[in-house]
Amino acid sequence: MTAVAAADLDHGALLQQCAAGDRRALQALYQAEAPRMKAVARRMLRRDEIAEDAVQDAFVRIWHKASQYDPERGSALGWIYTVQRSVALNLLRGSRHEDLVEPADFDAIQERRQEIHTAEEVWGRLDASGRLRTCLGGLEPARRKVVLLAYAYGLSHGEIAGRLARPLGTVKAWLRRSLESLRECMK
Amino acid sequence: MSATDLDRIADEYVVGLMDDDEAREIERRMAGEPALAAAISAAAERFLEIDLSETPVALAAEGWSGVEARLRAAEGAGGDPILLAAERLRRRPTVASHWRTVAQAGMAACLVLAAALGWQLSQPAPEMIAVLVDSAGEPQAVIEAFADDRVTVLPLVDFAVPDGSTLQVWTLPAVADAKPVSLGLIDHIARLNLRGPDLPAPAQGQLYEITIEQAGGSPTGLPTGPIVGKGFAKGII
Incomplete structure (x- = not known):
């Protein structure tokens, strides 16, 4: 697959292709967006390997939910990052409890x-x-x-x-x- | 619900101020409530620039194949999270506890299926698979047995091993008069490859079990300690 500059990529069309079962479209999205999605996940989750997990989870969700993306409502990137954030928040909420107290160390x-x-x-x-x-x-x-x-x-x-x-x-x-x-x- | 309420809820969801249950409820409602879905899209667009202004970071070399493996695992069961958790366990067993609760919440049948799917992905294919369950019937670990006396142990739970103890993996070859044979010791939670002694090829119905033994392994050469899990081998269809 040839690399496509992210700016030239039609994310919405790729999501529609994902919904139609085209795995190459998902891979194109991965190549274009995963590095930045991982930066977002790492900012929230702090650990690199957990962020990597979160990105992989997000792409599984993107694949399964691509048909729910509605271009009338908003941008494909907005939808993709909402999925990534939801996965990251899920991991974050699952791995800790509220800490109102002062940090320990x-x-x-x-x-x-x-x-x-x-x-x-x-x-x-x-x-x-x-x-x-x-x-x-x-x-x-x-x-x-x-x-x-x-x-x-x-x-x-x-x-x-x-x-x-x-x-x-x-x-x-x-x-x-x-x-x-x-x-x-x-x- | 007024438009303002929807906007407020959408903001709380998008900004990440909801707990897990609330967020899941919103995600469930979105499919059937276009107004809510639209409010969430609008909220996401408002804040999107914060995420798009991030500098991309390097991905793990095997990142895309990780996505593909998770998809293959999910396809067998419509994206069941337990399968995803089991697949993740197979790929990166030492990391994080976030899958653990998910895996533990699963039913035995799901895990057996997940395990079987896991094996189909690994090369070469094992001869037999055994899902080891505890006395309550909860899956504890999966054993894959290969023709060359090699076994792979995939723990499904974080075993609590007392200090000074070790986990020992055993099999009872399915031949007349066989005694349990030690396949090796496990001292940490990870996907492990153990090379057993020269044994008959793993067979349908062959017993595998993991016991807690003193450090260094059972002094008698036979299982003596409490059983963590046991199960019978089954071939892959």
Whole structure:
């Protein structure tokens, strides 16, 4: 198979071919998107081999659910990444319990500081003229952070409260209002 | 449900604020509720740029063949998660505990099927397969026996082996007056290849079992400790 630049790939057509049982279409999607999907999974799951697992699981799901993709509703990439995120969140939720308490060891503290720090970087690397960047920019930094910690790192309400040393109720309220503002802003 | 409620739920699903049960419920409803599916698509589009701005990372060399193997395993049973878990176990048995609960939740029949599928993928094909079950009938491990006296052990659960103990794998060749023969010791949870002594070719109905023995193996050369699992060999159809 010849490599196709991701930008030239018609993801929607490939999903339709997957739905029709064409395994080569799935392979083309894999070649084009799996490396970036793994980056997303690794950001959330942290461990490389678990991220690899998550990507393979996602492609199995993409294969079985490809017929559910409806181009009228949204982009093929949006659908594909929703599947990948769902698999990763599933693994994440299955492998831990809520930790509201302080991190136990130094490495864990460092890792969490890193997450909080990189949440801003995630925002910073978005297209400066894009609506997401602009609308996130309209939120107070602390409220922007809770959204990014949830979306980018898959942290639960409780985990975010623990990381930011804020009451759970506050974090829930921030998230609810921040998501509302984003919906409004991005209309 | 109002459009605002749908949007709120869609956001919570897409951002990842739901627990597993809630998320599964949403995924189930999506198929029959176009408005919900549309709200989720819209929410996904809002945040997609965060994921698309990630820098791609290197995949494992065998990544695509891993996808193919999982698909083959799933095809036998309509994508049953237990099959996927068993297939993953076959391929990468030492990693992660996330499959374990899934595998343990499965029924014996599914696992036998999963195991059989697993074998069909491996080369060369084993002569016989035995699914070892515990006293409650729960599958504990799968043995694949090859013509050259080699056996492969695929643990299906994380055996709790007390300190100072080891797991020992046995077979009772299906010939008259045979005694149990040790095939080897297992000291960690992984897919293992054991080379047994020179034995008759594995046969239908041949007993395999795993016992807990003192470190270094049974002092008598025969199984003495508690049985972790036992099962009879069956040929592949």
